[in-house]
Amino acid sequence: MNFLTYLINGISLGSVYAIIALGYTMVYGIAKMLNFAHGDVIMIGCYVVFLVMSGQGLHPVVAVLLSIIICTLLGIAIEKIAYKPLRRATPLAVLITAIGVSYFLQNGALLLFGADTKSFSSVITLPALKLAGGKLTISSTTIVTVLVCIIIMIALTLFIRKTKAGRAMLAVSEDKDAAQLMGVNVNATISLTFAIGSGLAAIAGVLFCSAYPTLTPYTGSMPGIKAFTAAVFGGIGSVPGALIGGILLGIIEILGRAYISSQLSDAIVFAVLIIVLLVKPTGILGKKIHEKV
Amino acid sequence: MAMLEVKNLEVYYGVIQAIRGISFEVNKGEVIALIGANGAGKTTTLQTVTGMLKPAAGEIIFEGQDISKVAGHKIVSMGMAHVPEGRRVFAELSVYENLQLGAYSRKDKTEIMQTLEKVYQSFPRLKERKNQLAGTLSGGEQQMLAMGRALMSKPNIILMDEPSMGLSPILVEEIFKIIRDISAGGTTVLLVEQNAKKALAVADRAYVLETGRIVLSGNAKEMMNDDSIKKAYLGE
Numbered sequence: 001m002n003f004l005t006y007l008i009n010g011i012s013l014g015s016v017y018a019i020i021a022l023g024y025t026m027v028y029g030i031a032k033m034l035n036f037a038h039g040d041v042i043m044i045g046c047y048v049v050f051l052v053m054s055g056q057g058l059h060p061v062v063a064v065l066l067s068i069i070i071c072t073l074l075g076i077a078i079e080k081i082a083y084k085p086l087r088r089a090t091p092l093a094v095l096i097t098a099i100g101v102s103y104f105l106q107n108g109a110l111l112l113f114g115a116d117t118k119s120f121s122s123v124i125t126l127p128a129l130k131l132a133g134g135k136l137t138i139s140s141t142t143i144v145t146v147l148v149c150i151i152i153m154i155a156l157t158l159f160i161r162k163t164k165a166g167r168a169m170l171a172v173s174e175d176k177d178a179a180q181l182m183g184v185n186v187n188a189t190i191s192l193t194f195a196i197g198s199g200l201a202a203i204a205g206v207l208f209c210s211a212y213p214t215l216t217p218y219t220g221s222m223p224g225i226k227a228f229t230a231a232v233f234g235g236i237g238s239v240p241g242a243l244i245g246g247i248l249l250g251i252i253e254i255l256g257r258a259y260i261s262s263q264l265s266d267a268i269v270f271a272v273l274i275i276v277l278l279v280k281p282t283g284i285l286g287k288k289i290h291e292k293v
Numbered sequence: 294m295a296m297l298e299v300k301n302l303e304v305y306y307g308v309i310q311a312i313r314g315i316s317f318e319v320n321k322g323e324v325i326a327l328i329g330a331n332g333a334g335k336t337t338t339l340q341t342v343t344g345m346l347k348p349a350a351g352e353i354i355f356e357g358q359d360i361s362k363v364a365g366h367k368i369v370s371m372g373m374a375h376v377p378e379g380r381r382v383f384a385e386l387s388v389y390e391n392l393q394l395g396a397y398s399r400k401d402k403t404e405i406m407q408t409l410e411k412v413y414q415s416f417p418r419l420k421e422r423k424n425q426l427a428g429t430l431s432g433g434e435q436q437m438l439a440m441g442r443a444l445m446s447k448p449n450i451i452l453m454d455e456p457s458m459g460l461s462p463i464l465v466e467e468i469f470k471i472i473r474d475i476s477a478g479g480t481t482v483l484l485v486e487q488n489a490k491k492a493l494a495v496a497d498r499a500y501v502l503e504t505g506r507i508v509l510s511g512n513a514k515e516m517m518n519d520d521s522i523k524k525a526y527l528g529e
Contacts, residue, residue, distance in 0.1 A: 164397065171383055171394050177345055178381040183369040183398030183446070 004136060006258045007251065012142040012211065014250020015149030019204040020227030021242035022156065023197030029173040029237040030193040036098040037078060038201060039224015040105035045071040045202035046209045046219060047113055050120055060123035068202040075198025076191050109217035122210035145207045152200060153243050160239065169193060229273050235283030244284055296321045296481055297450060302351035304341050311337045313505035319450065324482040326492035326513060328526060329502035335485040336378050339452050343375040344368045370398035374448035378455045380439040384428030388419055391427050391438055395445030412441040415474065433464035440471060450481040457488050469495055489526040493517045
């Protein structure tokens with residue numbers, strides 16, 4: 001039963017990584033940049049939930065909705081202020097800017113919320129599920145996390161494939177100039193992508209902090225890096241890749257922690273990434289690079 | 294009044310001036326050819342007209358309105374479509390999705406479906422392959438898709454950049470037949486071509502570009518018989 005518990009926890013943690021990885025992978029697909037500040041948007045989202053719930057005593061659902069709204073606006077603002085002026089700059093300039101935004105958010109949070117660790121109370125207060133006569137206990141947070149991940153994946157896939165805005169995103173990710181010739185507002189599409197990715201980051205943050213309830217200004221950076229790894233692992237630019245990469249990464253991390261070494265679990269995760277990239281540099285579901293004739 | 298009038302257009306790439314003050318006009322219903330060698334500025338001219346590049350100076354008057362400062366994505370809804378050089382179809386989307394994107398600027402779904410049926414009539418091969426990914430089409434089929442996609446916006450004028458490039462002689466014939474059909478259907482055409490002979494054969498009037506300037510213009514049929522044109526561009 002232990003193995004099953006670890007596996008379920010791994011899938012749950014992986015679901016959080018997958019939701020965060022969506023933000024990396026969508027932004028990479030559309031804007032061809034790595035938004036290293038993405039993890040810190042998660043942290044801001046967690047602080048919003050924490051402050052609204054413990055400070056104002058409002059209902060968790062209100063707190064989560066407010067957090068999604070604030071993170072969405074934050075994502076749009078980051079794109080407008082920091083990245084949009086660099087649309088035609090070298091990738092290195094954009095990368096360094098993204099790292100700068102990451103530090104800015106961390107230090108901003110340090111200034112606003114202080115360095116002390118806040119104890120985050122889970123927003124999910126349902127009873128745990130007991131199976132097999134009490135031998136297997138699955139916490140409600142775990143179940144909700146996996147369900148939320150599944151819902152997000154289905155909704156996002158439908159949005160991208162079935163709506164006009166989604167199709168515009170696909171067009172922009174493949175060829176910005178050609179998309180503009182179709183009448184697609186490229187800048188608005190990039191903004192929309194940042195908005196969706198950051199809104200999802202807020203949800204991921206709440207789920208992550210519900211499972212690991214300590215909150216500091218650096219809370220977002222490690223899951224951010226791991227989710228980025230998951231996005232690369234699954235094939236950056238691919239939505240199903242983010243799901244597969246995230247889930248696999250979560251399982252590897254939890255199983256590695258349980259059976260090999262709890263201190264080496266992060267190292268194991270990154271070692272697996274290196275091996276995957278050596279064998280298949282585009283990741284598991286990486287897109288083929290099309291030769292332009 | 295001309296449908297499209299370009300006045301003293303100047304375009305730079307960084308510090309390099311690609312277009313050095315060109316002027317030309319396209320009247321409603323005409324087929325106009327812009328011909329010239331590689332690097333003369335033909336593609337740059339088209340890209341500037343449809344807002345992909347911003348001019349340093351000059352005016353682009355389309356149906357009475359200066360569009361040189363209009364955001365690029367708004368131009369297609371004004372009735373101007375652009376078939377870009379190298380086709381630029383969305384390789385990872387299906388033929389049908391590509392065509393739907395062509396109608397992105399339009400709202401009325403039933404009218405879009407009518408245009409789609411018309412495009413399928415003009416290009417039966419696109420209908421056969423509507424669920425296939427555009428990247429798996431042959432070069433000729435991709436060119437047809439790029440043209441069909443442009444027609445999906447129901448344009449008053451269609452700009453085509455090197456539609457015959459890289460195609461076999463039979464397909465080149467087919468593409469030029471399509472251009473004639475599009476023109477016969479009432480759409481004005483501005484055609485950029487390296488294949489000057491074919492372009493002049495289909496065009497009413499033509500402009501010859503050389504290193505960012507218009508060096509010659511006139512009736513296409515007369516230009517076909519002009520000795521200097523024959524020597525420089527028709528390889529005779």
